[in-house]
Every structure is written in C-alpha cells, then in structure tokens.
Amino acid sequence: MRQLIALCLAVSATGAQAQTMPCASRAQVLDMLSQAEQTRRAVGHAGQAVMETFANAETGAWTITVSLPDGRMCLLANGQDFTARDEVFPTSGRAI
Numbered sequence: 896m897r898q899l900i901a902l903c904l905a906v907s908a909t910g911a912q913a914q915t916m917p918c919a920s921r922a923q924v925l926d927m928l929s930q931a932e933q934t935r936r937a938v939g940h941a942g943q944a945v946m947e948t949f950a951n952a953e954t955g956a957w958t959i960t961v962s963l964p965d966g967r968m969c970l971l972a973n974g975q976d977f978t979a980r981d982e983v984f985p986t987s988g989r990a991i
Contacts, residue, residue: 916961916969924960924968933958936979950977 933949933956940946943964950957957977962968 916971918963918967918969921962921966921968924970928958931956931958936977946971950979 928949931951932953933951935947936950936957937948938945941961945962947960947962948957949960955976955978956973957975958973959971960968961971
C-alpha cells in the first residue's frame with residue numbers, strides 16, 4: 896500500500912482535483928493494486944467519473960479510487976479491516 900501511495904504522489908498530475916488527491920495513470924494504479932492483491936469489490940458512476948472500491952480478502956486492506964475522463968485514477972481513501980456487506984438498513988423511524 897505504501898508503494899501505491901508513493902507512486903500516486905510521485906506521478907501526481909496538475910489540476911484542481913490532482914492538487915488535493917494523489918493521482919497517476921489508471922494503468923499504473925491498477926498495477927499497484929494488483930501487486931497488493933486487491934481486487935475490485937464495487938463500482939459506481941458519478942457523471943463522467945468512476946468510483947471503485949478494491950480490497951484484499953486475505954489482509955483486509957482496501958482502497959477507494961476515482962477514475963477521471965482524462966485517464967487518471969486518484970486515491971480517495973485506504974485502510975484496513977475490509978468486510979463485504981450486503982445489508983438492508985431500517986427505514987426512517989425504526990431503531991437500528
């Protein structure tokens with residue numbers, strides 16, 4: 896994971912979004928995630944951007960990224976103790 900963050904910081908592009916997030920080419924970030932044995936667990940679209948969650952089932956390490964239309968992939972967050980869940984939350988007014 897340290898390698899992934901170091902790569903993204905070293906290859907950070909310019910621009911408003913890149914100034915606040917470590918970014919690199921999508922191929923470079925996917926290569927580092929693969930080396931960390933993290934696989935894609937979730938994906939969602941937000942306009943032209945793609946948000947993805949990657950995780951390593953053995954170690955619990957996880958990374959959330961956003962891919963931009965210009966080919967950059969940026970790190971939003973990363974951490975430990977990933978657990979996949981498929982839960983339905985109570986409706987408003989009911990106790991959790």
